Amino acid sequence: MTAPDVDLDGGALELVGRITAASNATFVGKVGDVAVVYKPVAGERPLWDFPDGTLANREVAAYLVSEATGWDVVPRTWLRDGPLGPGMVQLWQEPDAAQDPVDVVPVADVPAQGWRTVLEGRDEDGRTVAVIHEDTAALRRMAVFDVLVNNADRKGGHVLPTAGGHRYGVDHGVTFHEEHKLRTVLWGWVGEPLSAEELAGVERVRVGLGGELGAHLADLLSRPELRALAARCGALTAARTLPAPRGDMPAVPWPLF
Incomplete structure (x- = not known):
């Protein structure tokens, strides 16, 4: 929930800190009293297989698809201007450190x-371990x-557990490629029927x-x-099962977390 009197689109965006582990420029900020993540387009690192300057759009597109499913996978995400220029802004979600929905164990x-x-x-x-x-x-x-x-790029660290039991997915800058690119740590249900x-x-x-x-996504x-x-919608509906890895690309991201 956000404060009803906070103008998330036009209110001053104040930078509080930088997330240095991120591959692209990523900042923690505030709009009024609302904590957000801010990724300016100017801080995007070029990728060989994605057009330059499109990662923020893809983050917003992922949020719109999440909303369409009705599953609340992606926190509210939108485009707006900021101290370092236009970029993606997303509501901050405080993870519960006591939960590890993705883990590595013996x-x-x-x-x-x-x-x-x-x-x-x-x-x-040299110990035998499992990603679970x-x-x-x-x-x-x-x-x-x-x-x-x-x-x-569904790394383990891109799954945020909240204290209430919800799971949010974040970091969706490398999504929606027209070619198959699925790399994820969530392969545990391969071949099982969709509910x-x-x-x-x-x-x-x-x-x-x-x-x-479709009209909103056409702008992104x-x-x-x-x-x-x-x-992909049609293929999932026709197969009615969770797919297996395919193609020559690695099936999991690296690093895994």
């Missing part, structure tokens, strides 16, 4: 229930959302592309990217 310590194993490997000490994520409806919805937006709720969310996006959602994405989004 293979012997993988819980028998409530978790899914994504992959196994060895740590720097919780088996929850909220995280499954995020996995479906990532397929829809073709998320190329009625998940299929309904995909259908809401598909229908929305022919109306208001290219026509080929919009056609690819519609195709």
Whole structure:
């Protein structure tokens, strides 16, 4: 919730600090008393496979698709001017440090229930470990959302657990490419049937592309990217299952967290 008297679009955006671990310029700021994340377009690092200056648009597009699904995967995100020029602004979400929806544990310590194993490997000490994520409806919805937006960078740290049990996804700058780019740590449900709720969310996006959602996304994405989004909606609806990794690209991002 935000204070009703705060002008998030036009109010002064004050920078409070910088998130130095981010690959692009990312700042914590405030609009009035509302904490936000600010990513100026001028601070985007060029990528070989995404057009320059488009990452902020993709973050906003991801929020719009999240809203269309009805799942509240992405915190409120919008475009506005700031101290370093135009950029993406997103409502800050305070993560609950006591929760780890995605984790790395010794293979012997993988819980028998409530978790899914994504992959196994060895740590720097040679011990066999597993990358795991919780088996929850909220995280499954995020996995479906990532397929829809073709998320190329769902790291474990891009899943924010809140004290109330909600899971937010953040950092969606490398999404919506017209070519298959899905890289995620949320592979625990490969081949499993989509639930009625998940299929309904995909259908809401598909229908929305022919109306208001499509009109808004047309200002943020290219026509080929919009056609690819519609195709992914159709493919999910036809297959009715969570897909497996495919193609020559790595199936998981690096680093994983």
